[in-house]
Amino acid sequence: MRNPAPIIATLFLAALTLFLILRQPPKRVVPPLEKPPLPSVFSVLGGIPDWTQLNAFQHTITRADFETHLRDIFTTDATWQEFITIQDDSAEILTSSDLNEAPFILHFAQPEKTLPTPRHWQTSANLPARPAGKPLTNLHIAIDPGHIGGEWAKIEGRWFQIGDTKPVTEGDMTLLVAKILKPQLEEMGAKVSLIRTTPEPITPFRPENLVELAANDDSLTDAVSIRLFTEKLFYRTAEIRARAELVNQTIKPDLVLCLHFNADAWGDPANPTLVPNNHFHVLLNGGYTSEEIRLPDQRFEMLKKLLQRTHEEELIVGKTVAETFAEISGLPPFIYHSAGTNFRAIPDSPYLYARNLLANRLYDCPVIFMEPYVMNSVPDYNRIQAGDYLGLRKIDEKFLPSIFQEYANALAQGLSQHYGNQP
Numbered sequence: 184m185r186n187p188a189p190i191i192a193t194l195f196l197a198a199l200t201l202f203l204i205l206r207q208p209p210k211r212v213v214p215p216l217e218k219p220p221l222p223s224v225f226s227v228l229g230g231i232p233d234w235t236q237l238n239a240f241q242h243t244i245t246r247a248d249f250e251t252h253l254r255d256i257f258t259t260d261a262t263w264q265e266f267i268t269i270q271d272d273s274a275e276i277l278t279s280s281d282l283n284e285a286p287f288i289l290h291f292a293q294p295e296k297t298l299p300t301p302r303h304w305q306t307s308a309n310l311p312a313r314p315a316g317k318p319l320t321n322l323h324i325a326i327d328p329g330h331i332g333g334e335w336a337k338i339e340g341r342w343f344q345i346g347d348t349k350p351v352t353e354g355d356m357t358l359l360v361a362k363i364l365k366p367q368l369e370e371m372g373a374k375v376s377l378i379r380t381t382p383e384p385i386t387p388f389r390p391e392n393l394v395e396l397a398a399n400d401d402s403l404t405d406a407v408s409i410r411l412f413t414e415k416l417f418y419r420t421a422e423i424r425a426r427a428e429l430v431n432q433t434i435k436p437d438l439v440l441c442l443h444f445n446a447d448a449w450g451d452p453a454n455p456t457l458v459p460n461n462h463f464h465v466l467l468n469g470g471y472t473s474e475e476i477r478l479p480d481q482r483f484e485m486l487k488k489l490l491q492r493t494h495e496e497e498l499i500v501g502k503t504v505a506e507t508f509a510e511i512s513g514l515p516p517f518i519y520h521s522a523g524t525n526f527r528a529i530p531d532s533p534y535l536y537a538r539n540l541l542a543n544r545l546y547d548c549p550v551i552f553m554e555p556y557v558m559n560s561v562p563d564y565n566r567i568q569a570g571d572y573l574g575l576r577k578i579d580e581k582f583l584p585s586i587f588q589e590y591a592n593a594l595a596q597g598l599s600q601h602y603g604n605q606p
Contacts, residue, residue, distance in 0.1 A: 259470050463505075
């Protein structure tokens with residue numbers, strides 16, 4: 184007869200193990216982030232760059248063009264020289280803060296042997312022939328109605344109200360303009376995609392999904408600061424990154440129109456300050472600050488924009504759009520009064536500036552970032568309160584079109600003017 188002791192011991196150990204497992208408290212379930220939090224050397228929710236993507240741009244840009252764009256458009260000071268060393272025939276680019284990691288080498292083109300720039304979007308110059316009256320034929324435009332509307336407007340801080348009047352909510356206003364603009368562009372032959380069609384956000388994340396990231400910031404010591412931090416991450420970072428993924432992976436347009444309304448500081452949203460003046464400007468990608476250059480992911484994204492030559496397309500489209508928009512709207516140019524710390528003024532165009540914004544950096548094509556009107560200026564506020572309408576109405580002793588119709592019409596005419604003049 185076999186000794187039962189080993190069998191009994193084995194069964195006892197198994198039962199004990201099961202008992203200990205069952206006694207463990209249940210783990211708290213936290214909705215997973217799409218990407219794990221990265222070290223602070225990267226942008227929040229940013230990805231680790233794949234520097235091999237830049238190999239597609241070998242021998243596509245001369246040293247002179249590369250250095251000029253880098254110095255005069257894409258940066259605001261000389262910090263880039265800490266990370267990019269330009270030699271006669273190549274640039275040596277640091278890919279991380281680890282100095283032991285091999286740099287990326289970008290080989291310059293010789294002027295007489297410059298390879299074509301690889302890109303999925305079409306430039307104005309290489310659009311196929313277009314029939315008369317259809318200047319946007321063969322052009323795919325994505326319209327990005329800036330911000331979020333509805334119940335989310337207050338969280339974003341793009342909401343204010345005077346007394347019992349209709350609240351001013353930028354996200355709803357930009358969506359209205361987008362829906363007016365879309366058929367106008369389609370009538371001119373464009374294929375048009377709206378990045379959002381409702382007031383709802385694109386990102387599946389909500390502020391409560393982002394609380395764990397607050398643990399990385401020692402300055403967040405109370406519930407209010409944590410709430411504000413996670414809300415900002417939600418609408419300013421997670422939302423824009425979700426839109427970028429949609430643009431780059433699904434829509435893949437030739438041009439993105441980011442629609443916004445500008446505003447001056449208004450103080451208490453329930454008792455806002457109205458200002459007397461309004462203005463207008465258009466933002467192109469560029470003007471990376473020293474802090475942004477030091478982040479490997481933003482350095483990579485800047486170089487990708489530079490090497491795709493998006494600035495050259497944004498410049499020629501933006502210049503015509505701005506001039507046409509200003510002529511129709513009568514808006515004066517906005518003037519940045521800071522000492523050039525986070526922007527580059529564009530020569531010969533008072534309406535154009537280069538700035539590094541998350542949307543115009545991440546969208547993998549040229550971006551025209553519109554900032555017309557001032558929501559809390561006396562003239563624009565009164566027009567916003569009048570709502571949308573056709574024809575003219577008397578507002579402040581002037582017969583004016585709906586501000587939303589004017590926005591869409593002026594932008595459509597600017598695009599028609601630009602592409603209609605291309606051979």
